[in-house]
Amino acid sequence: MKFQIPIGPQHPALKEPISLRMTVEGEVIKDADLRLGYNHRGVEKLAESKSWIQNIYLTERICGICSHSHATCFVQGAEKLLEIEAPRRGVYLRYLVSELERVHSHLLWLGVAGHEAGFDSFFMYTWRDREVVMDILEMISGNRVHYAINTLGGVRRDLDEAQKAKILDGLKILKARSEYYLKIGAGEPTFVGRLAGVGMLSRQQAMDLCTVGPVARASGIARDVRKDDPHAFYDEVEFDVATADTCDVLGRAVVRIKELFESYKIIEFVIRNLPDGPIAVKAPRRAKPGEVVSRYEAPRGENIHYIKSNGSDKPERLKVRAPTLANYAATIEMLRHGFIADIPLIFAAIDPCICCAERTAELVDARTGEERIVRFADLRRLAASRQAHSNKRNVAWPL
Amino acid sequence: MKLGIFLPELIRSLFKKPNTVDYPFEKLEVPPDFRGSPFLHPDLCIACRACERDCPAEAIEIEELSKEEKKFQMVIHNDRCIHCAQCVDSCPTTPLKAMEMDHLFEIADFDRHNLKMQYVYNRAVPKKPAGSAVAPMSPNRSAKPSDGSESATAPAAPKPDPASKPGQS
Structure with missing residues (x-):
């Protein structure tokens, strides 16, 4: 006998609104379905009415955790359209922040994985250590989350010797702690027992479903934009693409911890080889007509921005493909034949950022199944009239 | 295994002090480059509107009150501000910037209109342009006092800024 269990769009296990519909038999998931569109914000449309420089701050706000990824991806493309090139020092500083952001994102994910696996002390410790890298980022850029370090033609803030020393000190702590977490991740039997064999995604499936980032790398595909299509200074710096071949959530955790070490290597390289010179060049206000595709390896996977310019001071079109969107198809495969209790763990393992991935919203009438296009003002009116006619209006909670 | x-x-952590700060009673220092809210030095502003043009949140409004007196009004809507400090980068006045960021982070309010800052001032005479540097923020930017050596450039009878600065509209 089959049941359908809806999880979301509002659910305690989910941090952001998404609808998962599970068809279950007993406690085994037979089929899964994902519905998006509950968090559409109209960022792409808004980008068309903002100038190039304003769009840096807009794209930065697509995501809270990988804020620098979206801004850098946009700036990479915009710099090509504006025909400017950031000076070496600017490039190094820009990608220094990228790697620091990767460290903070992976530590955050480790904590979330620990929390979903019921290992809350692990969650507390990783988030405590994450404060080290957050403080470094705040020191460099002036804020903890939205660094706003990018500008067209370079970066906005320079690094002095005292700050370099502080970063190296912070790295020492982080390295020691990450080694400890690798030991826990691969050695603590309760943790390994919870993660191993959950959310299997074979190498072939991962390839067919176009997964990106740690999800692909945990299935044995060494896919990384920094290696495959080296931009900026990634062809000069030595680092490996961390992979695992266990194809499960444990593999995804181990890949992320290993990637931390690669990021530490890159950060040290940047600090030791930081070239002298200016950090930014002056950017023109108008771009040449043309289009560009910009790729960037965000902590969650490959991030793609398509930017089209018509020669004015605003982009004509900005299309964002966030890494989470590429991993949704694989998530359904991972959920299939799993248990209900594994849903939060499997879903968290792709490190979903739901509001990043929301590009369109579709309105479907629940009764007739008819699709409609509605203006925002009409939608508000509809909601207000529904509220007004509802007999639950102003009812007191029975508690 | x-x-x-x-x-x-x-077990070791059981005997350690908490890692967190006892927040409302004890506060962390923000780094020197912290981006708080923007504020204006009215005696330095040349009313070029560069900040108004570049502000991603459209939080800055500059209005010309009187053409012959060169009197301007700037409203900074701190309820809309996204604290990116692009206005400071865009500000062309040298060597002191007319726009600057403060270091406050407890800026919440029950009424968003209380966050509005209004300045009425006479336009400063632009000094001769000193190069066309991009002028990104220097790493050790310290909060300089507003009425420094530059106050001589402001035209006669400048509005007393302390009176107009914290005003709700």
Whole structure:
């Protein structure tokens, strides 16, 4: 006998609104379905009415955790359209922040994985250590989350010797702690027992479903934009693409911890080889007509921005493909034949950022199944009239 | 693989001080480059509107009140501000910037209109342009006093800025 269990769009296990519909038999998931569109914000449309420089701050706000990824991806493309090139020092500083952001994102994910696996002390410790890298980022850029370090033609803030020393000190702590977490991740039997064999995604499936980032790398595909299509200074710096071949959530955790070490290597390289010179060049206000595709390896996977310019001071079109969107198809495969209790763990393992991935919203009438296009003002009116006619209006909670 | 390899760390942590700060009673220092809210030095502003043009949140409004007196009004809507400090980068006045960021972070209010800052001032005479540097923020930017040596450039009878600065509209 089959049941359908809806999880979301509002659910305690989910941090952001998404609808998962599970068809279950007993406690085994037979089929899964994902519905998006509950968090559409109209960022792409808004980008068309903002100038190039304003769009840096807009794209930065697509995501809270990988804020620098979206801004850098946009700036990479915009710099090509504006025909400017950031000076070496600017490039190094820009990608220094990228790697620091990767460290903070992976530590955050480790904590979330620990929390979903019921290992809350692990969650507390990783988030405590994450404060080290957050403080470094705040020191460099002036804020903890939205660094706003990018500008067209370079970066906005320079690094002095005292700050370099502080970063190296912070790295020492982080390295020691990450080694400890690798030991826990691969050695603590309760943790390994919870993660191993959950959310299997074979190498072939991962390839067919176009997964990106740690999800692909945990299935044995060494896919990384920094290696495959080296931009900026990634062809000069030595680092490996961390992979695992266990194809499960444990593999995804181990890949992320290993990637931390690669990021530490890159950060040290940047600090030791930081070239002298200016950090930014002056950017023109108008771009040449043309289009560009910009790729960037965000902590969650490959991030793609398509930017089209018509020669004015605003982009004509900005299309964002966030890494989470590429991993949704694989998530359904991972959920299939799993248990209900594994849903939060499997879903968290792709490190979903739901509001990043929301590009369109579709309105479907629940009764007739008819699709409609509605203006925002009409939608508000509809909601207000529904509220007004509802007999639950102003009812007191029975508690 | 043996059980409980996490235990030593847990037991050690039992005897440590909490890692968190007792927040409302004890506050962390923000770094010197912290981006708080923007504010204006009215005696330095040349009313070029560069900040108004570049502000991503459209939080800055500059209005010309009187053409012959060169009197301007700037409203900074701190309820809309996204604290990116692009206005400071865009501000062309040298060597002191007319726009600057403060270091306050407890800026919440029950009424968003209280966050509005209004300045009425006479336009400063632009000094001769000193190069066309991009002028990104220097790493050790310290909060300089507003009425420094530049106050001589402001035209006669400037509005007393302390009176107009914290005003709700």
